Amino acid sequence: MMSFFDEKPAHLTLADGLQLAYHRSSGALPGVVFLGGFTSDMTGIKACALERWCRKRNRAFLRFDYSGHGASGGKFAEGTIGRWSQDVLAVLDRLTEGPQILVGSSMGAWLMLLTALARPDRIAGLLGLACAVDFTEYLLWERLDETLRERLHRERVIRLPSPYGEPYIIAWDLIEEAKQHRLLDQPKLPITCPVRLIHGMNDTDVPWRISLQVAERLTGSDVRLILLKDGEHTLSREQDLVVLTHTLQDLLEGC
Structure with missing residues (x-):
């Protein structure tokens, strides 16, 4: 018997013709939207566990791949924080209500x-896991020595070993464009x-302590x-996963 995890993803076509792959299940509101990590895709353990949990409770759920990730179109090396942020807004605006x-x-x-x-009226709550705000600075740029920085600037894209399997693809445009979206620079x-x-x-x-810094800056109580x-x-x-689902239930x- 085929599991719902074996179903082929649907696709959302963006204004530039690029397609984002997604899985969506209907149910009660507020719905739950899962946003994966850098180089991750929607078939990961947390995404699938949350979908299973939401389906059992008839809770609307959506998981998807950013451009250049997983089953979505586009090249990973051309992705930026701004681009992936726009992907999230497109999914939120067009695939959820x-x-x-x-x-x-x-x-x-x-x-x-x-x-x-960007969409405060649409968000009922946030649940962050290993929050990597501004990671392009301290996790990517600051870990490059001067030789790698010069190489990145010259070649625009480099590949570095990753403990999670496939090498990290680091693009100069990713590092530079991310400066526009830093949040830890803001007092509130x-x-x-x-x-x-x-x-x-x-x-x-x-x-x-990154999560602590985020918590300190949030204006909500x-x-x-x-x-x-x-x-x-x-x-x-x-x-x-038990902590994750219990926390989601609390929200x-x-x-």
């Missing part, structure tokens, strides 16, 4: 904050919806930071 809770993982948590700033982030941030204290990619002392960056262990009950 009513209030939504955004669940953002790593880079997806940066994009969920940008989305909440005018986001007032409920926000939950989950971060592992054993995260060797994105320090848990309903903000909670949940630290998992033994949690790592992916937050995909069974015990991590939904408050809507």
Whole structure:
């Protein structure tokens, strides 16, 4: 018997002709939209676990691939934070209706904050996992030595080893364009919806204090930071998923 995870994705055609692949299930509102991380796709453990959880509860759910990711069109090396942020807005505007809770993982948590700033009336809550706000600076640029920086500037695109499998593709345009979307440079982030941030204290990619800095800047009062002392960056262990779904349930009950 075919599982819903075996279904082929639908596609949303953007104004420039590029297509974004997505899976959507109907149900009660607020709906849940999952935003994946840098180089990740919508077939990951957290995305599929959340879809299964939402389907069991008849909760509307959507997962998708950014341009240049997974089953979507486009070239990864041409992606930027601004471009992927526009992908999220297109999906939110055209594939969902009513209030939504955004669940953002790593880079997806940066994009969920940008989305909440752009569409405050559509967002019922935010749930960030290993929030990688401004990661292009401290996770990419600052980890390059002078030789690699010069090579990146010259070649525009370089590939670096990744502990998660395929090499990281780092583009000069990604680093430069991201400066327009930095959030930690701002003293306040005018986001007032409920926000939950989950971060592992054993995260060797994105320090848990990044989530703390985000929490401090949010203007809303309903903000909670949940630290998992033994949690790592992916937050995909069974015990991590339990914390994730319990936290999502808490958000939904408050809507």
